[in-house]
Amino acid sequence: MAKYVYLFHEGGAEMRSLLGGKGANLAEMTKIGLPVPPGMTISTEACREYYESGQQLPDGLAEEIKRNLVTLEKNVGKELGNVDNPLLISVRSGAVFSMPGMMDTILNLGLNEQTVKSMARLTGNLCFAYDSYRRFIQMFSDVVLEIPKHDFEHILSKEKERQGVTYDQELSADALRSLIDQFKSLVKERLGRPFPEDPMEQLFMAVEAVFRSWNNDRAIIYRNLNKIDHNLGTAVNIQSMVFGNMGDDSGTGVAFTRNPSTGENVLYGEYLTNAQGEDVVAGIRTPRPIAKLAEEMPAVYQQFSTIARTLEKHYKNLQDIEFTVEKGKLYMLQTRNGKRTAQAGIRIAHDLAMEGLISKNDALLLIEAAQLDHLLHRQIDSEAKLTVLAKGLPASPGAASGQVVFDSDEAERLGKSGQKVLLVRTETTPDDIHGIVAAQGILTSRGGMTSHAAVVARGMGKPCVCGCEAIKIDYAKQEFSVDGTVVKAGDLVSIDGAAGRVILGNVPMKDPVLSKEYLTLLSWADDVRRLQVRANADTPEDALKAREFGAAGVGLCRTEHMFMGQERLPHVQQMILAETTEERLEALQALLPMQESDFYGILKAMAGYPVCIRLLDPPLHEFLPSLEELLVETATLRATGQEPERLRSRELLLRKVRALHEFNPMLGHRGCRLGISFPEIYEMQIQAICNAAARLSKEGVQVLPEIEVPLTIDKSEMVFFKEKIDRIAQETMQQYGVTFHYTSGTMIELPRAALLADELAEVSDFFSFGTNDLTQTTLGFSRDDAEGKFLSDYLNLKILKDNPFITLDRRGVGQLMQIAVEKGRRVRPDLLIGICGEHGGEANSVQFCHEIGLDFVSCSPYRVPIARLAAAQAAISTGESYGTR
Numbered sequence: 055m056a057k058y059v060y061l062f063h064e065g066g067a068e069m070r071s072l073l074g075g076k077g078a079n080l081a082e083m084t085k086i087g088l089p090v091p092p093g094m095t096i097s098t099e100a101c102r103e104y105y106e107s108g109q110q111l112p113d114g115l116a117e118e119i120k121r122n123l124v125t126l127e128k129n130v131g132k133e134l135g136n137v138d139n140p141l142l143i144s145v146r147s148g149a150v151f152s153m154p155g156m157m158d159t160i161l162n163l164g165l166n167e168q169t170v171k172s173m174a175r176l177t178g179n180l181c182f183a184y185d186s187y188r189r190f191i192q193m194f195s196d197v198v199l200e201i202p203k204h205d206f207e208h209i210l211s212k213e214k215e216r217q218g219v220t221y222d223q224e225l226s227a228d229a230l231r232s233l234i235d236q237f238k239s240l241v242k243e244r245l246g247r248p249f250p251e252d253p254m255e256q257l258f259m260a261v262e263a264v265f266r267s268w269n270n271d272r273a274i275i276y277r278n279l280n281k282i283d284h285n286l287g288t289a290v291n292i293q294s295m296v297f298g299n300m301g302d303d304s305g306t307g308v309a310f311t312r313n314p315s316t317g318e319n320v321l322y323g324e325y326l327t328n329a330q331g332e333d334v335v336a337g338i339r340t341p342r343p344i345a346k347l348a349e350e351m352p353a354v355y356q357q358f359s360t361i362a363r364t365l366e367k368h369y370k371n372l373q374d375i376e377f378t379v380e381k382g383k384l385y386m387l388q389t390r391n392g393k394r395t396a397q398a399g400i401r402i403a404h405d406l407a408m409e410g411l412i413s414k415n416d417a418l419l420l421i422e423a424a425q426l427d428h429l430l431h432r433q434i435d436s437e438a439k440l441t442v443l444a445k446g447l448p449a450s451p452g453a454a455s456g457q458v459v460f461d462s463d464e465a466e467r468l469g470k471s472g473q474k475v476l477l478v479r480t481e482t483t484p485d486d487i488h489g490i491v492a493a494q495g496i497l498t499s500r501g502g503m504t505s506h507a508a509v510v511a512r513g514m515g516k517p518c519v520c521g522c523e524a525i526k527i528d529y530a531k532q533e534f535s536v537d538g539t540v541v542k543a544g545d546l547v548s549i550d551g552a553a554g555r556v557i558l559g560n561v562p563m564k565d566p567v568l569s570k571e572y573l574t575l576l577s578w579a580d581d582v583r584r585l586q587v588r589a590n591a592d593t594p595e596d597a598l599k600a601r602e603f604g605a606a607g608v609g610l611c612r613t614e615h616m617f618m619g620q621e622r623l624p625h626v627q628q629m630i631l632a633e634t635t636e637e638r639l640e641a642l643q644a645l646l647p648m649q650e651s652d653f654y655g656i657l658k659a660m661a662g663y664p665v666c667i668r669l670l671d672p673p674l675h676e677f678l679p680s681l682e683e684l685l686v687e688t689a690t691l692r693a694t695g696q697e698p699e700r701l702r703s704r705e706l707l708l709r710k711v712r713a714l715h716e717f718n719p720m721l722g723h724r725g726c727r728l729g730i731s732f733p734e735i736y737e738m739q740i741q742a743i744c745n746a747a748a749r750l751s752k753e754g755v756q757v758l759p760e761i762e763v764p765l766t767i768d769k770s771e772m773v774f775f776k777e778k779i780d781r782i783a784q785e786t787m788q789q790y791g792v793t794f795h796y797t798s799g800t801m802i803e804l805p806r807a808a809l810l811a812d813e814l815a816e817v818s819d820f821f822s823f824g825t826n827d828l829t830q831t832t833l834g835f836s837r838d839d840a841e842g843k844f845l846s847d848y849l850n851l852k853i854l855k856d857n858p859f860i861t862l863d864r865r866g867v868g869q870l871m872q873i874a875v876e877k878g879r880r881v882r883p884d885l886l887i888g889i890c891g892e893h894g895g896e897a898n899s900v901q902f903c904h905e906i907g908l909d910f911v912s913c914s915p916y917r918v919p920i921a922r923l924a925a926a927q928a929a930i931s932t933g934e935s936y937g938t939r
């Protein structure tokens with residue numbers, strides 16, 4: 055007989071995949087003796103079977119729940135539906151990976167017309183009993199009966215208006231009773247049957263509804279966004295209720311063991327007196343900071359902070375804790391590893407290691423490499439003069455500007471059309487997820503640091519200001535006002551998520567300064583990683599930036615970027631249009647000194663480090679005006695009859711552009727095929743590199759140029775170019791009377807090159823995987839078209855799991871890489887091998903590069919820190935790290 059239900063004391067943190075995160079942690083907290091209200095967890099396996107059997111509860115589950123409920127009832131000394139002593143329970147979802155607010159929760163289950171009276175009698179508090187009941191009807195109707203929430207909210211607001219009160223807790227017992235009746239009538243009217251009275255029926259309906267909520271729209275969007283497997287299913291936690299809404303000696307709160315925004319080691323969170331859990335998270339009332347609890351309930355605060363420390367020590371990580379105080383007694387309702395900003399993540403990992411709670415390697419594993427990107431977020435220039443409209447809570451750092459939008463659909467629409475928007479809402483709900491994704495930043499008028507908007511924005515690294523009550527939003531008029539200033543939809547507003555400021559108009563921003571903890575952690579990463587990290591840099595400025603970020607060399611210098619610009623383009627065009635070799639040589643002679651000075655600058659900036667310079671790669675027509683442009687211009691010139699000279703030259707150009715036109719330029723006359731057809735172009739570039747290297751060597755600067763041939767398919771191509779490289783290098787050294795070290799090698803960008811890597815290795819000192827081209831040619835997906843056209847269909851339908859242009863396709867492209875590494879090294883054991891496609895700065899791909907034994911990864915300068923950390927994580931997780939442990 056399968057076991058689907060586990061009482062809390064039967065589980066533990068290690069059973070996460072079966073019990074979900076929440077269930078496993080409730081069990082763990084029970085195990086270590088913390089005050090957790092008793093309960094049970096229905097496993098994720100039961101949910102999976104529910105879906106596999108066409109949405110039927112698995113056989114035996116109902117009996118198992120009932121059996122365990124009896125144990126639970128004995129344990130608590132109350133019974134579900136018992137009029138003398140009723141047990142009330144919560145029914146909550148709990149997935150394996152945290153999906154905050156994405157699925158459903160039902161509180162106060164077990165209430166009906168009988169038990170509500172018992173509750174009133176037992177607590178001596180009629181208001182409390184009625185308030186709990188009306189909340190239950192509201193939640194149950196929304197989640198289980200699928201009657202829209204706002205229909206109930208509407209009745210509630212009307213009632214508050216009628217009673218002349220602002221807050222829910224100001225409603226009298228009579229008003230609450232009337233609300234219950236109105237809610238029930240609404241249910242009856244919509245469903246044609248009354249609200250269920252039988253607690254056992256309520257329970258089974260609720261369990262099934264939680265299973266169903268696994269596949270609600272927002273949960274699916276969230277899983278797609280966070281790459282969570284759709285087949286995992288959710289667990290269901292059934293727990294005896296404790297009440298934070300029993301008066302002023304009760305309350306409920308959410309707290310982090312450290313500040314999740316900055317990482318500072320102080321208890322951080324907020325609570326509400328006389329409230330139930332969802333009031334804090336939903337952001338309906340703006341809660342008080344946790345430090346105030348020390349004044350209001352000192353003993354509870356003391357106990358809570360001790361438990362918080364215990365949990366942090368136990369889990370060796372920042373904890374995000376939910377708690378409730380019922381009549382002065384503290385209960386723990388949840389703990390989980392807390393989401394944090396990148397900045398806080400760094401500081402927390404660093405501090406936990408320095409406090410001796412974890413090792414340095416564990417500290418490195420605690421940081422999500424991709425998050426380092428957020429650290430490089432721009433901030434508002436502190437010198438700037440700002441019109442600060444209002445201040446709210448600093449919910450997620452970074453600065454953002456955009457036009458104000460009040461609606462998530464609209465935010466998504468404008469965002470997709472490339473506009474920058476700022477999403478402004480009273481509060482956000484999980485239904486706003488698409489708007490948040492599309493927005494540059496989020497501003498809410500209500501809700502605290504743990505409200506939905508704050509949590510989601512922090513996770514995404516988006517700036518967010520919450521609880522900015524000074525702004526009054528009028529959705530109907532599509533505007534908000536602050537002290538008489540009216541801001542309309544479409545107006546430009548900026549937010550400063552680190553300081554909580556709301557600013558009128560655009561603001562000047564500046565690059566961030568990196569913390570000392572960040573530098574320390576990256577130095578720990580450097581101690582343990584095996585992969586070298588280089589940067590892709592095309593200019594001396596980029597090379598210097600790359601050095602600043604810790605790159606140990608240039609892995610790819612794309613020389614074509616040097617051919618652009620007003621000064622150079624005419625010579626490049628002359629070179630392309632040349633009818634004879636002499637004419638071409640003349641144009642190349644003009645370009646030579648310019649190229650030489652480029653290489654001189656880059657090699658100097660990277661003194662002592664290797665610089666891999668790629669010979670010209672793109673098709674030549676990229677340097678000429680577009681066909682369409684020329685057609686329009688020649689037609690106009692012809693029509694007007696003016697400027698006959700210009701018409702002639704434009705017609706000449708048009709003929710050349712037509713001649714160079716290719717149906718498939720990515721597979722056309724590009725890469726080293728250019729060097730085969732026009733060897734003088736490559737010779738000029740090789741000469742420029744050698745001249746720069748010779749001059750710098752003479753000046754005593756150590757240079758390590760690596761001359762790279764792109765898009766090869768065959769050893770004979772390399773033989774052809776290597777002869778030129780070696781000859782020119784020798785001649786230049788003789789001419790300058792110096793020697794310098796240089797090497798020559800090839801990019802591996804085409805499947806044939808990977809398959810014949812052993813032959814290529816005979817004539818190459820190094821390989822560098824150009825995985826942008828290797829991906830496009832292995833999958834046959836045009837890199838310019840796939841993403842905009844059909845790739846999203848492949849991802850939505852899960853034909854491909856990841857975008858192969860972002861995350862390396864290990865099975866296909868990766869296999870070719872493995873073949874190339876193995877064949878290449880067989881012929882030349884000391885062959886230097888790296889990667890310089892976009893994947894070189896993506897954590898998962900870096901891990902793969904480590905696993906297959908590459909020597910280096912190369913990526914854009916801003917992603918160098920990510921690659922350094924990812925390389926360290928790869929070394930640690932494969933057990934190959936060395937140095938500091």
Ligand code: PEP
Binds near residue numbers: 824827890891892
């Ligand atoms: C590549 O193909 O991966 C590469 C680095 O070259 P490019 O992107 O310039 O084609």
Ligand code: MG
Binds near residue numbers: 824827
């Ligand atoms: Mg390429």
